[in-house]
Structure formats: C-alpha cells, structure tokens
Amino acid sequence: MLAKIHVTYKKGVLDTQGQAVHHALTDLGYNEVKQVTVGKYMEVHLKGLSEENAKDRVREMCEKLLANTVIESYRYTLSPTE
Amino acid sequence: MLAKIHVTYKKGVLDTQGQAVHHALTDLGYNEVKQVTVGKYMEVHLKGLSEENAKDRVREMCEKLLANTVIESYRYTLSPTE
DSSP states (O other), X not given: OEEEEEEEEXXXXXXXXXXXXXXXXXXXXXXXXEEEEEEEEEEEEEOSOOHHHHHHHHHHHIIIIXXXXXXXXXXXXXXXXX | OEEEEEEEEOTTSOOHHHHHHHHHHHHXXXXXXXXXXXXXXXXXXXXXXXXHHHHHHHHHHIIIIIOOTTTEEEEEEEEOOO
C-alpha cells in the first residue's frame, strides 16, 4: 500500500513559512497572490497490510510522529502498489 | 483560483528527512514501512486570474522560487475559489 499524507497547520496557527513565501512572491512581482500556506507531503510505502489495517496504522503514525496534532492536522489516502 | 502544489525530490536525490522519518517509524515498531519520502505541499490563493493565466503564472512561480528544479520536481492543480 502507498499512503499519501498531507500535514498542514490548523486554522489560527501562524504559518511563518507561508508568510515568507508570500512576501518573496510579492517581491518577484506576483501581486495576484493573496495567501500562501506551506505544509508537508509524505509518501509512506507499506508492505503486507490489508487496506483496513493500513488505515489504522497510518492514523497511528500520524498521531504519534508525523503530525503535531496540537497545531497541525493531517489527512491521507491509501492506494494499492503491489 | 487555488493552486495546490506538491514539491518532491527527483529520483536519485538523497532524501535525508524521509530516511529519518523511516528510522523513527521503525524504532516505534512500524516494521511494515518500506520507504518514506518527504516533500512540500503548498496552497497558493490567487486573485483575478483566468485559469489559463494562472496555469502559466504558477508554473513560473515554481520554476523561480517554490522548487529547486535541479533536485526537485513539482506538480500542481488549479481549482476555482471565487
């Protein structure tokens, strides 16, 4: 299975990296940019799990390690690879 | 328009962050994990552009700032927000 995981800041959390990118784009003349948010994208390859098991395991991984759930939210999709 | 941009390492480029996450997951007992890659996910909100224009402008932004095209590749989708 392949898990595609997106981790982004929750609403209200200051996204300094996003602000920095926004400013840089404005400096380059992209005045049409109104907001930028920056998050993480991870691909996790899993072996020997059913889709049902993988769903639970990936949720656990996100809660324990991949996301800081105090300030970040996560979402993921699973697709077969084997 | 909302541009959703994924920036990931090209094949053959050492992904140290991915390796670190892989090791951490293994240490936590997730032995089913075979590979991890870590990339960036950005959302860029654009105002006053047609989809055709936005496509070109976002490609430019990626080439100039958002991705280091020597070692990273990017892909993006556009969706209406207004």
